[in-house]
Amino acid sequence: MISLRATDVSLDVPVYLQSERSAKTWFSMLLGAAFDAPRRETRTILSGINFEAREGDRIALIGRNGAGKSTLLRVLKGAFQPTRGSVQVSGSCQALLNVSLGFNNEATVRENIFLRGTAIGFRPAQIRDLIEPVLDFSGLQGKVNYRLKTLSAGQRMRLGFAISTAVQHDIMLMDEWIGTGDVEFLAKAKERLSGRVASSKIVVLASHSAGLLSSVCNKGMVLDKGRMEFLGDVKDALQFYRELVKADAQPAGVV
Numbered sequence: 017m018i019s020l021r022a023t024d025v026s027l028d029v030p031v032y033l034q035s036e037r038s039a040k041t042w043f044s045m046l047l048g049a050a051f052d053a054p055r056r057e058t059r060t061i062l063s064g065i066n067f068e069a070r071e072g073d074r075i076a077l078i079g080r081n082g083a084g085k086s087t088l089l090r091v092l093k094g095a096f097q098p099t100r101g102s103v104q105v106s107g108s109c110q111a112l113l114n115v116s117l118g119f120n121n122e123a124t125v126r127e128n129i130f131l132r133g134t135a136i137g138f139r140p141a142q143i144r145d146l147i148e149p150v151l152d153f154s155g156l157q158g159k160v161n162y163r164l165k166t167l168s169a170g171q172r173m174r175l176g177f178a179i180s181t182a183v184q185h186d187i188m189l190m191d192e193w194i195g196t197g198d199v200e201f202l203a204k205a206k207e208r209l210s211g212r213v214a215s216s217k218i219v220v221l222a223s224h225s226a227g228l229l230s231s232v233c234n235k236g237m238v239l240d241k242g243r244m245e246f247l248g249d250v251k252d253a254l255q256f257y258r259e260l261v262k263a264d265a266q267p268a269g270v271v
């Protein structure tokens with residue numbers, strides 16, 4: 017049985033704040049910048065998140081910039097350890113969060129397929145079988161022995177995308193759709209993602225596009241300042257979010 021459960025998940029991170037400078041001269045400002053010790057504070061980014069996703073659930077993560085969507089995806093993937101609470105994952109999990117994770121600029125394309133494949137959790141034998149399909153999908157057959165740093169940004173993105181999506185998993189965690197790359201690759205990438213989403217048992221997708229979220233997802237979770245404010249049908253979640261934003265835009269004192 018495939019499932020994804022977050023139990024009372026909270027995440028605190030340390031932040032280092034530089035004190036406000038009101039120096040009168042550029043020299044005292046320079047001295048302040050060099051010698052003022054930053055103040056350490058703890059900031060809560062996620063607070064008390066509880067939910068369980070089961071087979072067939074496609075959850076839209078909805079919220080303003082900085083609400084905690086990407087952070088929650090990273091905690092679900094295990095990239096960040098929650099400060100309190102726990103995450104239980106049953107099934108294989110693919111995260112499309114950072115397509116250049118595990119890349120090394122000095123290594124060749126072939127070596128990077130190994131590096132990235134290892135970072136994702138593939139075994140060496142599995143990675144060897146993936147080399148040809150990855151090169152084929154990314155259109156980089158002619159560049160297999162080139163160093164990564166000689167590739168364009170779009171070619172690197174193609175490579176990262178081709179590796180990350182090479183294998184179908186049970187659970188898919190995604191942050192927006194990949195926006196770079198040329199028109200031809202974008203069409204290919206969308207087709208592959210649609211296939212992966214359709215064959216995944218559980219999907220969690222963070223995006224600001226209401227159209228995309230309502231076409232892919234059946235449930236929606238609204239995050240605000242790291243708290244889960246709503247979980248339910250995706251249309252109700254989008255409506256809840258619109259009202260939340262509208263209420264905050266009202267002048268003080270207006271109900």
Ligand SMILES: Nc1ncnc2c1ncn2[C@@H]1O[C@H](COP(=O)(O)OP(=O)(O)OP(=O)(O)O)[C@@H](O)[C@H]1O
Pocket residue numbers: 029030031059061079080081082083084085086087088
């Ligand atoms: N490593 C970190 N240290 C300190 N604060 C962080 C760290 N990572 C994220 N934050 C803060 O956590 C909050 C949530 O960030 P997150 O990237 O999860 O937001 P988001 O909802 O995905 O936003 P967006 O829609 O802009 O992508 C933000 O206020 C951000 O500044």
